[in-house]
Amino acid sequence: MLIIYTGGTMGMHYDPMVRSLVPFDFSDIISTLPELGRFNLTLELISFVKPIDSSNMKPSHWIALVELIYQQYQEYDGFVILHGTDTMAYTASAVSFMMENLNKPVIFTGAQLPLSEVRSDARENLVTAIEIAAARKNGKPIVKEVCIYFNHALMRGNRSKKLQSSHFDAFLSENYPNLAEAGISIEFNEAVLYSPPDKPFRIYTKLDSNVLIVKLFPGITKEVVECLFNTSGLKGVVLETFGSGNAPTDAWLEDILKNASKKGIVVLNVSQCIGGTVFQGRYDTSRHLEKSGVISGKNITTEAAITKMMFVLANKPFSENVKASLEDSMRGEMD
Numbered sequence: 344m345l346i347i348y349t350g351g352t353m354g355m356h357y358d359p360m361v362r363s364l365v366p367f368d369f370s371d372i373i374s375t376l377p378e379l380g381r382f383n384l385t386l387e388l389i390s391f392v393k394p395i396d397s398s399n400m401k402p403s404h405w406i407a408l409v410e411l412i413y414q415q416y417q418e419y420d421g422f423v424i425l426h427g428t429d430t431m432a433y434t435a436s437a438v439s440f441m442m443e444n445l446n447k448p449v450i451f452t453g454a455q456l457p458l459s460e461v462r463s464d465a466r467e468n469l470v471t472a473i474e475i476a477a478a479r480k481n482g483k484p485i486v487k488e489v490c491i492y493f494n495h496a497l498m499r500g501n502r503s504k505k506l507q508s509s510h511f512d513a514f515l516s517e518n519y520p521n522l523a524e525a526g527i528s529i530e531f532n533e534a535v536l537y538s539p540p541d542k543p544f545r546i547y548t549k550l551d552s553n554v555l556i557v558k559l560f561p562g563i564t565k566e567v568v569e570c571l572f573n574t575s576g577l578k579g580v581v582l583e584t585f586g587s588g589n590a591p592t593d594a595w596l597e598d599i600l601k602n603a604s605k606k607g608i609v610v611l612n613v614s615q616c617i618g619g620t621v622f623q624g625r626y627d628t629s630r631h632l633e634k635s636g637v638i639s640g641k642n643i644t645t646e647a648a649i650t651k652m653m654f655v656l657a658n659k660p661f662s663e664n665v666k667a668s669l670e671d672s673m674r675g676e677m678d
């Protein structure tokens with residue numbers, strides 16, 4: 344099993360010089376957690392040269408992560424990635440798109456309190472994430488997808504969302520059941536686990552950052568929206584709308600969206616709600632979006648939507664038909 348440490352609270356300590364939590368060298372973790380030695384597994388650890396707070400995560404880190412997994416793919420049965428919680432759902436979503444025909448578990452986890460704290464959730468999260476990554480049935484891994492394990496729940500990575508910054512149950516699986524629950528035993532919900540096609544594993548290592556998330560609110564002005572849509576080089580917008588995908592019916596908004604469509608800028612409609620789905624045309628307040636070429640994001644999370652857009656815009660053959668690629672579920676990220 345390969346554990347990849349990228350940074351985050353799990354391995355942070357309090358630095359009195361800067362009076363805040365900062366990442367530290369995690370290479371000793373396996374020797375400082377004796378319970379890890381009781382697994383009948385070979386655990387190896389690779390750490391980012393400079394571990395980071397995940398608020399500093401960038402597409403270049405996602406590329407480095409998938410390249411590392413690709414290089415080590417044959418050597419290990421599974422991968423556990425230690426990552427800060429702040430952007431974990433973005434990273435898990437991005438790497439899920441960048442890896443095709445993944446046939447092994449890639450389990451992200453982290454903690455709300457550093458490992459060094461007595462009440463830390465790090466120990467349980469790490470130990471159970473390793474156990475999940477090692478779980479096999481009939482000689483094959485049970486989990487063959489990118490997941491987040493946190494506070495007793497295993498979730499599909501590209502369905503997850505950070506919802507809590509102070510409680511231990513930091514993540515929610517949006518619009519999809521948990522893949523497993525860890526109580527006194529780990530109960531897998533096998534019916535909802537992802538089954539990859541039986542094809543060779545491959546990765547994509549390009550991402551296009553010329554994208555934006557525009558969150559609507561009552562009172563948003565034409566000037567602001569126009570300015571955002573006029574961003575130089577812009578190729579795609581995730582439009583966070585109300586309810587089941589609704590937006591103000593002001594003529595200026597329709598004009599901006601039609602103009603964007605003419606310029607080849609793709610717009611994906613994602614709801615601000617954390618449950619339910621976008622249904623363009625259900626209300627009059629979404630028919631103009633449909634008419635303006637806006638694509639329905641159905642029940643995708645914003646985190647999956649923006650990373651999928653970065654992926655689709657950058658990689659062939661998806662970039663040759665961006666609309667169809669965004670409309671179809673690629674790695675179980677939407678229904």
Ligand code: ASP
Pocket residue numbers: 350351352353395396397398426427428429430453454455
């Ligand atoms: N700021 C931290 C990070 O995302 C928070 C955490 O790890 O929970 O790296």
